[in-house]
Amino acid sequence: MKNVTVYTTPTCSFCHMTKAFLKSEGVDFTEVDLTKDQTRMKEVVEATGQMGVPVTQIDDEYVIGFDKPTLSRLLGI
Numbered sequence: 893m894k895n896v897t898v899y900t901t902p903t904c905s906f907c908h909m910t911k912a913f914l915k916s917e918g919v920d921f922t923e924v925d926l927t928k929d930q931t932r933m934k935e936v937v938e939a940t941g942q943m944g945v946p947v948t949q950i951d952d953e954y955v956i957g958f959d960k961p962t963l964s965r966l967l968g969i
Contacts, residue, residue, distance in 0.1 A: 893920075894919075894950050894951055894966070894967055894968075895949075895950070895951055896914065896919055896920065896921035896922070896948065896949070896950050896967070897921060897922045897923075897924060897948070897949045898910055898911060898914070898921050898922070898923050898924070898946055898947075898948050898949075899924050899926050899932065899933075899936050899945055899946060899947040899948070899949070900923055900924070900925055900926065900945055900946050901925065901926055901927050901945050902925065902927065904945050904946060906945070906946055906957055906958040907945055907946040909958045910946045910948060910958045910963070911923065913958070913960060913963065914948075914963075917964075917967070917969050919967060919969075921948075926945060939954060940954045940956060942956050944956065944957065946958060948963060950963070950966045950967060951966075953966055
């Protein structure tokens with residue numbers, strides 16, 4: 893089973909699309925609202941070099957934005 897975390901903000905439409913896609917595929921994930929957790933925001937920026945959301949972490953790999961083909965490939969679906 894993959895460890896999946898989705899880093900989001902409440903107003904991000906692509907964040908909602910990512911979460912809906914993962915739910916539709918039955919993928920369990922943890923959501924982190926970066927507007928409420930500045931420490932995690934800093935960690936994500938340092939790990940990815942990106943300030944945009946969504947950022948989906950699947951095990952040790954990061955997917956920036958709603959990239960359905962890459963999400964599917966990394967999740968094996």
